[in-house]
Amino acid sequence: MVKVGEALVHLDVDEEEAPPTIRTETIVEEEEINVPRDKETPVGTTKHKLSKAVLTTPAVRRIARENHVDLSLVNGTGAGGRVLKEDVLATLSADEAANPAVNSISHPEVPMAAAGHLRTTESLEPTHIKISGVQRLMVKSMKASLAIPHFTYCENVEMDAVADLRTRFNAQSAHRLSFLPFVIKALSLALYEFPLLNSSLSPDEDSLLMHCEHNVGVAMDTPRGLVVPCLRRVQDKTLLQIAEELSALQSLGASGKLTEAHFSGTTITVSNIGNIGGTVLSPRITPPQVAIVGLGRIQNQVQLPGVEGSAGSAKAVKVMSASWAGDHRVLDGATMARFVSLWKSHLEDPLLMLAQLK
Numbered sequence: 563m564v565k566v567g568e569a570l571v572h573l574d575v576d577e578e579e580a581p582p583t584i585r586t587e588t589i590v591e592e593e594e595i596n597v598p599r600d601k602e603t604p605v606g607t608t609k610h611k612l613s614k615a616v617l618t619t620p621a622v623r624r625i626a627r628e629n630h631v632d633l634s635l636v637n638g639t640g641a642g643g644r645v646l647k648e649d650v651l652a653t654l655s656a657d658e659a660a661n662p663a664v665n666s667i668s669h670p671e672v673p674m675a676a677a678g679h680l681r682t683t684e685s686l687e688p689t690h691i692k693i694s695g696v697q698r699l700m701v702k703s704m705k706a707s708l709a710i711p712h713f714t715y716c717e718n719v720e721m722d723a724v725a726d727l728r729t730r731f732n733a734q735s736a737h738r739l740s741f742l743p744f745v746i747k748a749l750s751l752a753l754y755e756f757p758l759l760n761s762s763l764s765p766d767e768d769s770l771l772m773h774c775e776h777n778v779g780v781a782m783d784t785p786r787g788l789v790v791p792c793l794r795r796v797q798d799k800t801l802l803q804i805a806e807e808l809s810a811l812q813s814l815g816a817s818g819k820l821t822e823a824h825f826s827g828t829t830i831t832v833s834n835i836g837n838i839g840g841t842v843l844s845p846r847i848t849p850p851q852v853a854i855v856g857l858g859r860i861q862n863q864v865q866l867p868g869v870e871g872s873a874g875s876a877k878a879v880k881v882m883s884a885s886w887a888g889d890h891r892v893l894d895g896a897t898m899a900r901f902v903s904l905w906k907s908h909l910e911d912p913l914l915m916l917a918q919l920k
C-alpha cells in the first residue's frame with residue numbers, strides 16, 4: 563500500500579516514439595471539493611481524488627497534460643489497465659458531450675483573445691491550445707469559403723449625411739443609433755432591386771434559391787472570438803428596431819449566450835471592422851451566401867473640386883471604404899457595381915432611404 567507523500571516508481575513504455583523510461587511521481591492527497599470545470603480543472607470529474615499510479619506512456623501523459631486530463635481518472639483499456647491515447651481522447655469527448663455549455667459556440671475552452679496573451683514563465687516549450695468553440699466554427703466556415711471563387715469590389719462611400727442624421731438623432735433620443743443600422747437598411751433596400759445578391763447556389767450548382775427575407779449576418783468581435791449572428795427580416799424593420807436588435811445580439815455575444823438558432827438562416831453578411839480600424843478588407847463569403855461586405859474606418863478626407871462631381875473649393879468629407887466580395891459563379895462585376903452604386907446612393911443621401919421606409 564502506498565502512503566500519501568511517498569514516491570512511486572512508474573514504468574513508462576512508449577510504443578510510438580520512445581524506449582521504456584522509469585520515472586518517479588509523488589502521490590498527494592487532496593481535499594475532495596466540488597469545483598466548476600475550468601481550464602485548471604482536470605477533465606473526467608468535478609472532484610479531486612487521491613491520485614493513483616497510472617500505467618501509460620510519456621506520449622499519452624503529454625496529451626493528458628496538454629488537455630488537463632487527470633490520468634488517474636481515465637479508464638485504461640490497454641494490457642494490464644494501461645491508459646492508451648484513445649482512452650484519453652474518449653474521456654475528452656465524453657467531457658465535451660457532458661459539458662456542452664463549456665465547449666460549445668457560446669463558451670470555447672480557451673477564448674481566442676486569451677491566446678494572444680500567453681506568457682511562458684517556466685518553459686520555453688510551445689503551448690498547445692485545443693481548437694474548439696467559436697474558433698472551431700471559424701475553421702469550418704473559412705475552409706468552406708475556399709470552395710467559392712471570390713471577386714472583390716471596393717468603393718468609397720461618403721458618410722457625412724448619415725453622420726449628421728445620427729448626431730441629430732442621438733442628441734434628442736434616449737435610443738442610440740450607430741452607423742450600422744443605416745448601412746444594413748440601405749443594403750436591404752438595394753437587395754429589392756438586386757435580389758441575386760440575396761440568393762444561394764444549390765450544392766450541385768444547378769439552381770439558385772432566391773430568398774425573400776433579408777437575413778443579415780453581422781460579424782461581431784466578442785471576448786470569445788468572431789461570431790456572426792443573424793438579424794432576421796431586416797426588410798420589415800425600422801432603423802431603431804435594427805439598432806435595438808443589434809445591441810441585443812451584441813450583449814448576448816459578449817456574455818457568450820448566443821445559441822445555434824442565432825446563427826442560422828443568414829442570406830448576406832456585413833462585417834464592420836471600422837470601429838476597431840482598417841480601411842480595405844478582403845472578406846470571405848460563408849456558403850451558401852453569395853456576398854459579403856467589409857466596412858473600414860470612416861475617415862476625414864479632403865475632396866478636391868471636380869472629384870466625384872464636387873464643385874467649388876476643396877472640402878473635408880467623411881469617407882468609409884467598403885470592400886464587397888461576391889461569388890463569381892453567381893454574380894458578375896457589373897451587377898455588383900450597379901448594386902453597390904445603389905446602396906451607396908442611399909447612404910450618401912439618406913432621404914432616398916427614408917422615403918422608402920415603411
Ligand code: CAO
Pocket residue numbers: 740741742743780781782783784788808812833834835836837838857858859860861882
Ligand atoms: N468607422 C468609424 N467609426 C465607427 C465605425 C466605422 N466604420 N463603426 C463603428 N464606429 C464607431 C461607432 O460610431 C461608435 O462610436 P460612438 O460611440 O462615438 O458612436 C464606436 O465605433 C463603437 O461602435 P459600436 O460597436 O457601438 O458600433 P457598431 O454598431 O457600428 O458595431 C459591431 C457593432 C458588433 C459590428 C462591432 O462592435 C464589432 O464587433 N466589430 C468588429 C467586427 C469584426 O470583427 N469584423 C471582422 C470579421 S473578419 O475577421
